[in-house]
Amino acid sequence: MNDISLPAHLAQGLIELEARYGAKNYKPLDVVLTRGEGVYVWDVAGRRYLDCLSAYSAVNQGHCHPKILAAMTQQAGRLTLTSRAFRNDQLAPFYEELCALTGSHKALPMNSGAEAVESALKIARKWAYQVKGVPADQAEIIVCSGNFHGRTIGIVGFSTDPASRDGFGPFAPGFRLVPFGDADALEAAITPNTAAFLVEPIQGEAGVIIPPAGYLARARELCSQGRVLMILDEIQTGLGRTGKLLAEEHEGVEADLTLIGKALSGGFYPVSAVLSNAEAMSVLHPGEHGSTFGGNPLACAVARAALKVLVEEGMIENAERIGARLKAGLEAVATPAVKEVRGRGLMLAVELHPEAGGARRICEALQERGLLAKETHDHTIRIAPPLILNPDQADWIAEQFGAVL
Structure with missing residues (x-):
């Protein structure tokens, strides 16, 4: 593999060009990456880092997995895009393999995670009107505080994060907010007009917030009793991240609609999907919803390979085993500055006490030691390395945290 190394001043030049011409909607660490392999990435100066973010869990299979790369390269030389005006030979096998793996009846392919969420909201509203009998334009969807x-x-419009919400109104009506992890509040919020309950099994952007044991199972019961669609956003938690194929498996529940994305392509291409039971998906008819790129042959070929390596190479089981080891290692090196180490599988977080000085400076110090992690909500550091992490690498991560803390 060719290694492109540039002098440090050229890296700074790239940072300055980005600042000059790009929208300032991100605040990345000042590292300019040029290639990746497995759990590692390299900057333009040739320095290696262990990636503990995995592109927000899009790179569960590791950077540039050779089998996914081969599938993408082969398909890119054959056929990339037909639109859904025509059929292609990758879509049907993708449907079959995805539904067989996840136990779903139907799948709707989209591109980004946000598109999958929007698609599910549309499906839920239409289901409420056509199947449940909610009066026109009266459907309500329950969401949780701290959601992303x-x-x-x-x-x-239904976010509680001021940075995400402020300045972008007016917003669409039809959403009711309840505290995350509070099943009693969910029960009280359900009305005859409730179409769906949308929730993350673990809140990622909020700081890897895990609900109380039994919460998802109770939510499933309440949704079934109230004839409400349960929508689980597994875009970050799904596809092995928590040590199960889907995080819903930890409590033995099945959602009516499950949303996946990110690692569905192993980081090679934007691919997402809405997984559904037959009843919910049956409300969509030709012309009512779609996407030019959704279900394109290149996306399907990449996703098929990404799912195959995830299962065949034991990445899900590895996430459970190595995640427990890494969590224990982080707990062992925690100092009084650490409020809590939490997580499930390889979806972990270290939360600092507010007086500890913020998580950003910890991330910058970790970068100096060859480890890339990212802060969220000022005081929390998310740790989500690729699912191929080995024991020595997990121990090394804990050592770096110990040294910096």
């Missing part, structure tokens, strides 16, 4: 489901106007 994307960045569209529709989605940020």
Whole structure:
């Protein structure tokens, strides 16, 4: 593999060009990456880092997995895009393999996670009117405080994060807010007009917030009793991240609609999907919803390979085993500055006490030691390395945290 190394001043030049011409909607660490392999990435000066973010869990299979790369390269030389005006030979096998793996009846392919969320909201509303009998334009969808489901106007309208929401109104009506993890509040919020309950099994952007044991199972019971669609946003938690194929498996529940994305392509291409039971998906008819790129042959070929390596190479089981080891290692090196180490599988977080000085400076110090992690909400550091992490690498991560803390 060719290694492109540039002098440090050229890296700074790239940072300055980005600042000059790009929208300032991100605040990345000042590292300019040029290639990746497995759990590692390299900057333009040739320095290696262990990636503990995995592109927000899009790179569960590791950077540039050779089998996914081969599938993408082969398909890119054959056929990339037909639109859904015509059929292609990758879509049907993708449907079959995805539904067989996840136990779903139907699948709707989209591109980004936010598109999958918007698609599910549309399905839920139409189901409420056509199947449940909710009066026109009266459907309500219950969401949780601290949620993160994307960045569209529709989605940020029911966010409780001021940075996501402020300045972007007016917003669409039809959403009711309840505290995350509070099943009693969910029960009280359900009315005859409730179409769906949308929730993350673990809140990622909020700081890897895990609900009380039994919460998802109770939510499933309440949704079934109230004839409400349960929508689980597994865009970050799904596809092995928590040590199960889907995080819903930890409590033995099955959602009516499950949303996946990110690692569905192993980081090679934007691919997402709405997984559904037959009843919910049956409300969509030709012309009512779609996407030019959704279900394109290149996306399907990449996703098929990404799912195959995830299962065949034991990445899900590895996430459970190595995640427990890494969590224990982080707990062992925690100092009084650490409020809590939490997580499930390889979806972990270290939360600092507010007086500890903020998580950003910890991330910058970790970068100096060759480890890339990212802060969220000022005091929390998310740790989500690729699912191929080995024991020595897990121990090394804990050592770096110990040294910096």
